[in-house]
Amino acid sequence: MASISLESVSKAYARKRVLAEVSLDVAEGEFVAILGPSGCGKTTMLRLIAGFEQLDAGAIRFGREQVASPGRSVPPEKRNVGIVFQNYALWPHMSVADNVGYALKVAGVSPGERRRRSVEALATVDMDMLADRSPADLSGGQRQRVALARCLAARPSVMLLDEPLANLDVHLRAAMEREFSAFHRRTGATMIYITHDQSEAMALADRIAVMDAGRIVQFARPRDLYREPGSEMVARFIGNGLVLPVSDLRADARPGHVEVDVFGRRHAVRARRGQAPAAAARLSVHPDDLVLASDEAGGFDAEVERITYRGSHIEVHFRPRRAPDLSLSLHAPHDRAIEPGARISVRVGDGWVLPDAA
Numbered sequence: 545m546a547s548i549s550l551e552s553v554s555k556a557y558a559r560k561r562v563l564a565e566v567s568l569d570v571a572e573g574e575f576v577a578i579l580g581p582s583g584c585g586k587t588t589m590l591r592l593i594a595g596f597e598q599l600d601a602g603a604i605r606f607g608r609e610q611v612a613s614p615g616r617s618v619p620p621e622k623r624n625v626g627i628v629f630q631n632y633a634l635w636p637h638m639s640v641a642d643n644v645g646y647a648l649k650v651a652g653v654s655p656g657e658r659r660r661r662s663v664e665a666l667a668t669v670d671m672d673m674l675a676d677r678s679p680a681d682l683s684g685g686q687r688q689r690v691a692l693a694r695c696l697a698a699r700p701s702v703m704l705l706d707e708p709l710a711n712l713d714v715h716l717r718a719a720m721e722r723e724f725s726a727f728h729r730r731t732g733a734t735m736i737y738i739t740h741d742q743s744e745a746m747a748l749a750d751r752i753a754v755m756d757a758g759r760i761v762q763f764a765r766p767r768d769l770y771r772e773p774g775s776e777m778v779a780r781f782i783g784n785g786l787v788l789p790v791s792d793l794r795a796d797a798r799p800g801h802v803e804v805d806v807f808g809r810r811h812a813v814r815a816r817r818g819q820a821p822a823a824a825a826r827l828s829v830h831p832d833d834l835v836l837a838s839d840e841a842g843g844f845d846a847e848v849e850r851i852t853y854r855g856s857h858i859e860v861h862f863r864p865r866r867a868p869d870l871s872l873s874l875h876a877p878h879d880r881a882i883e884p885g886a887r888i889s890v891r892v893g894d895g896w897v898l899p900d901a902a
């Protein structure tokens with residue numbers, strides 16, 4: 545397995561810049577998700593790493609070896625990269641084992657060795673019992689596991705996965721998420737996983753690179769992205785994040801904390817150390833951070849708009865009285881009696897002041 549590093553990589557199609565000086569260091573054996581909205585350049589980045597596209601500026605390294613720079617590119621078949629796409633085409637006329645061993649056959653590996661490595665790769669994804677089946681007789685999830693085994697049989701030093709779960713239903717996705725995690729633990733493969741689904745990225749990755757319009761806007765562990773987003777885009781993209789306008793930001797006695805005014809009530813929230821006092825700021829919170837205050841004096845005034853039943857809890861959609869254009873939500877116990885139109889008092893239990901430059 546190898547580490548991967550992108551150094552100020554830029555790429556344009558015709559005159560449209562798709563990647564702008566992207567730098568990223570993925571450690572050996574790390575599981576990194578590339579997360580971003582449609583069209584932000586995720587697939588282009590993957591294609592550059594795989595060697596299907598040439599970069600315009602910058603460099604890509606696998607370990608110490610430079611595999612791409614302007615005008616110089618190691619071809620895809622020499623990069624030892626395994627790729628699993630969303631559309632995992634399997635050959636319908638070949639058995640599962642032959643599908644998995646096909647690349648080895650092309651590479652001239654002997655039939656005995658081929659079979660051994662195919663069955664070994666299938667065992668890794670718990671599919672060795674179905675080695676002689678036809679792909680037509682498999683479920684969607686089983687086919688995706690075969691695609692994974694096929695990638696694995698070639699013993700790649702890097703695995704690239706492009707929205708591999710996008711075509712699966714929600715239950716199968718959850719099962720496959722577990723599969724990918726287990727697979728990563730077992731093989732120690734360096735994995736780069738593309739998705740626009742933030743919950744999938746949060747569940748799987750050691751670190752997540754959030755992309756927006758051809759740039760990496762933040763590269764951090766899931767917990768840090770959730771608790772300390774660096775910009776409004778990241779704050780909104782992760783964990784149903786909300787951004788509140790706050791005012792009169794002042795120092796708090798506790799390091800890493802400040803006091804702010806949220807719709808007329810003072811609250812202590814988290815901020816970068818050294819955060820300067822400010823007349824106005826933006827606060828990143830999540831529905832779980834907002835709590836119904838028991839007494840009216842506790843929080844800011846709001847009016848309930850509607851309730852969504854979620855089984856384990858109810859989601860209360862509301863508008864602050866002082867900012868009726870802002871639609872927010874919080875989670876409350878499912879047995880809490882609360883009606884649309886009711887007046888409530890809301891406290892910010894936890895929040896993070898977005899850094900000034902964001």
Ligand SMILES: Nc1ncnc2c1ncn2[C@@H]1O[C@H](COP(=O)(O)OP(=O)(O)OP(=O)(O)O)[C@@H](O)[C@H]1O
Nearest residue numbers: 557558562580581582583584585586587588589740
């Ligand atoms: N071969 C190409 N020629 C011209 N433009 C391209 C080409 N490939 C991609 N683009 C453009 O580059 C931009 C980034 O595309 P890319 O596929 O990398 O985004 P993405 O983040 O993977 O999107 P999605 O999540 O929708 O797959 C888009 O505006 C796309 O239209």
